[in-house]
Amino acid sequence: MPTGVVLEFNRYTGAGWIGQDDGGPDLYLHYPEIHTADGDRALFKGEAVNYEVAEDGPYGPAAANVSPVDPMRSIPNAMGHGGDREFGEVMWFNPEKGFGYIMATNGGSDVYVTDRALNGIHSLNEGDVVVYETETGPDGRGWAANVSLAQAEDDV
Numbered sequence: 001m002p003t004g005v006v007l008e009f010n011r012y013t014g015a016g017w018i019g020q021d022d023g024g025p026d027l028y029l030h031y032p033e034i035h036t037a038d039g040d041r042a043l044f045k046g047e048a049v050n051y052e053v054a055e056d057g058p059y060g061p062a063a064a065n066v067s068p069v070d071p072m073r074s075i076p077n078a079m080g081h082g083g084d085r086e087f088g089e090v091m092w093f094n095p096e097k098g099f100g101y102i103m104a105t106n107g108g109s110d111v112y113v114t115d116r117a118l119n120g121i122h123s124l125n126e127g128d129v130v131v132y133e134t135e136t137g138p139d140g141r142g143w144a145a146n147v148s149l150a151q152a153e154d155d156v
Contacts, residue, residue, distance in 0.1 A: 001052065002020060002021070002052070002053065003048060003049065003050055003051075003069060004018040004019050004020045004027070004048075004049055004063075005018065005046060005049070006043045006044060006045055006046060006047045007019045007045070008045055009029065009042060009043045009044070009045065010135060014030060014032075014041070015028070015029060015031070016043070018049060018051060018063050018066070024053075025061050026061075027053065027061050027062055027063040028057045028059040028060060028063065029062070029063045029066060033051075033054075033062075033066050034067070035066065036068060037068075042146065045133070047068060047069075048068070048069040049063075049067065049068055049069060050065075050066070050067050050068075051063040051066040052064045052065045085131045085146075086104055086105070086108075086131065086132060086133070087104075087129065087130070087131055088105055088111065088129070088130055088131075088132060089105060089127060089130075090124045090126055090128040090129075091110065091126065093113070093123065093124035093126070095115070095122075095123040098114055098115035098116075100112075100124060101113065102130060102144055108142075109141070109142055111132070111134055111142045111144045112137060112141065112143045113132070113143070113144040117132070117143070117144050117147045118148075119146055119147060119148045120148055121149060129149070130144075130147050130150055131147070131150050132145065132147040132148075
């Protein structure tokens, strides 16, 4: 099975691109084709994946049956795994409505977060320290993606 690297993946649109290790053209990636051990149909920028090349999709060559090379992968931490990740503190989160805000610890703007962006957790609590990636949401502001609780070894 061919291998490649996730060039980008937008959790909100469920789409992204895979760069093929053999130098072939980039492959369009759509979330129904993602299969992970934890059932989360999201991948991280820079994550190594196995895939099959499918018929051309809406944007040219497409990937099918995509899975992480490491099936027991853990959520990448902020120390250089999985793209540009930032630390933040949850200002508030409404679990019934499924959204809230994270205050960036680097002094940047507050970031909107939805429950669809959470990895390996079902909700957030005020004061939780998290690591996340920032994407541009449909409103043009920063939205959190690939959110996980910071671990002690992340050296907050």
